[in-house]
Amino acid sequence: MADLHFExxxxxxxxxxxxVYMVVVPGSExxxxxxxxxxPYMTTLKDGNLAIYRTQGSQPQTLRVSGGFAEVGDNGLTVLAESAE
Structure with a gap:
């Protein structure tokens, strides 16, 4: 499977x-x-952790995000967060 472009x-x-291989997004739903x-879809984010899997079966790297939006489109996944740690 092709890689997912993530920003x-x-x-x-x-x-x-x-x-990356996969990203788990803390959507409001x-x-x-x-x-x-x-x-393609768009969702608002709740405060939580993004889990970033670089390869299939790997352990995720997590980043804390607060507020914002996530959008999946032809160019991959874009997360626009108010803050990220």
């Missing part, structure tokens, strides 16, 4: 821009796993 952006800077080829 994490805050008002201050571009935090991440990389190709619950956690949502996004892989390459996911159907």
């Amino acid at each position: 994490l952006v805050t008002p201050e800077k571009l935090v991440r821009s990389e190709d 619950g956690e949502e796993g996004v892989l390459a080829g996911h159907a």
Whole structure:
């Protein structure tokens, strides 16, 4: 399976821009796993952890995000967060 292009952006800077296997997003309706080829959608974020899987079967790297939006489109997953740690 092709990699998912993932970008994490805050008002201050571009935090991440990389190709990964999967990202689990803390959406306002619950956690949502996004892989390459996911159907387009947009959701608001709740405060929580993004889980970033670089490869299939790997342990996730987590980043705490607060507020914002996540959008899946033709270019991959873009997370626009109010803050990220």
